[in-house]
Amino acid sequence: MLELRNITINLTKTNRVLINNLNLVFNRGDKIAIIGEEGNGKTTLLQLIYNHELIDDYCTYSGQIIKKNVNIGYLEQTLNSKWNSHTMLEYLLKNNPEDEINYDNYNELIQNKKVLSKLGINTNRIDEEQVIETLSGGEKVKLQLAKIIINNPDILLLDEPTNDLDISTLEWLEEFINSIDVPILYISHDEVLLEHTANVIVHLEQIKRKTEAKHTIERISYNDYIQKRLGMIIKQTQVARKQRSIHKSKMERWQQIYQKVEHQQATITRADPHGAKLLAKKMKSLKSQEKRMENEESNFLNIPDIEEAIKFNFESNISIPNNKLILDLKLDNLLISDKLLATNINLEVRGPKHIVIIGENGVGKTTLFKYIYKQLKNREDIKIGYMSQNYNESLNANKTALEFLLSDTNNYDETRARTLMGCMKFTEEEMVNKVYHLSGGQKAKLFILKMILDNCDVLLLDEPTRNLSPLSNPIIREVLSNYKGTIISISHDRKYILEVCDKTYKLTKTGLIEYEI
DSSP, X not given: OEXXXXXXXXXXXXXXXXXXXXXXXXXXXXXXXXXXXXXXXXHHHHHHHHOGGGTTTTEEEEEEEEEOSOOEEEEOSSOOGGGTTSBHHHHHHXXXXXXXXXXXXXXXXXXXXXXXXXXXXXXXXXXXXXXXXXXXXXXXXHHHHHHHHHTOOSEEEEESTTTTOOHHHHHHHHHHHHHXXXXXXXXXXXXXXXXXXXXXXXXXXXXXXXXXEXXXXXXXXXXXXXXXXXXXXXXXXXXXXXXXXXXXXHHHHHHHHHHHHHHHHHXXXXXXXXXXXXXXXXXXXXXXXXXXXXXXXXXXXXXXXXXXXXXXXXXTTOOOOTTOEEEEEEEEEEEETTEEEEEEEEEEEETTOEEXXXXXTTSSHHHHHHXXXXXXXXXXXXXXXXXXXXXXXXXXXXXXXXXXXXXXXXXXXXXXXHHHHHHTTOOHHHHTSXXXXXXXXXXXXXXXXXXHHTTOSEEEEESTTTTSOTTTHHHHHHHHHHOOSEEEEEOOOHHHHHHHOXXXXXXXXXXXXXXXX
16 A cells, blocks of 8 residues: 655755665554654655655655555645635635635535534534634644545545644544554654554654664554663663673773783893793783673673753742732633634633643634733733744744844853753754754744743743654653743643643633633
8 A cells, every 4th residue: 555665864955864764564554653853854754755845845865655546645734824815615625725616525525524523613614704814723733634534545644633632622533543444654742642542653763963863663552662662771771881880890800910910021030031921921811801802892782872852941040939920810802803702711820830721722722822921921020931832923934043042132142052952952953954944843942942041930831742742742741840930821732731730721612610631
């Protein structure tokens, strides 16, 4: 059906190898999860499989992609902005934004109302004139999924399908992935989704300070893979270090004997030729022993060369006094473009609480969040850090990553910024890359770094974990859980909600209610 043979992908600008000699056969029932840190080529691999032209402007590749009469459904990480001015109906009935509407497809669309309903798409809205640009992030993802599923694909390629989905739709997506028989290759930051669905793991790594590409393919569950990998790393590291410790002790003993024999040779008199002969013979034996020990060293197990975990933390002096009033919000009506989203919104937040707002897609969470930011951003008694759902609202795509971090502040220098970027696993090349070259996860890391450098004591985070690797997310969650400032966030990441947040609110049409996950 679909097979990858000896796929190697190189970045054109630097000739860095992203993926080296990858072989993969897709079988019915495969739920293949691609994991790995940001910038390791996950999205690039999906794009190559779907259409090599999507990567031609920044990558070269070699190897074979064998497709035999397959209909591939591809979910992009971000819906192409060319669709922004089109309605939902136009999106569902066209292949490309420039095409004419094919109304012959309308009957087929109506027959698939069940798919739309299961995704939480109100079928009555399909015929409305509302354009895609006004939809929430989650609604856009649902619309993309609906279009793909309606076309009955033989293979699914899903790039971050969980981005912005509400919890009920996440649970539906898990059920959907497990219920269909067609092969699925997907990228996800959602560890719960990976734990519940994946039966094949493709792990892409960049080792030796991102100078060498490595991949691992295991036909096991995500949890089993993580445990197996951790066990292998621990065992191999222990054996390798023990070999080196024993060897070091042997070398120290050898050195002592060698120095003693060397000293004896230097002090022996000519009157003792027999003793000199014995010492020479002993020295020859010691040199032979040295060569044998050098050969032993070449056969040692390597200490596992894996990607180092990200390392970061907020300054220890950050704190918010207990019960300090951070937000006292009373909003009769939440509106977007004169459309009423919710009423009677009341929210009080005191330091140093960590709160999260959940809710169905399209209910107005991000609109509310922007309103909260406007209320707080000019306060002089707190320092706000803000991560919007749409990174481009705050990022200048033509600035370098380093320029973004160094903008609008005089509190730190370039050396510190570079050091922190290194801890977040940015290479020297990526530090001076234009923002538009960075992956979604790398952009998310930039916002976190900016908050650290600005010494923020109140964080406003709209889907903070949505683009970060499942291997990075446990560290992100631990740092945010231990953060001594206040966090106001939106998230559908179930592990983030449970591990980081003290209180959960659900936004409904009639206001905010406390909610138990």
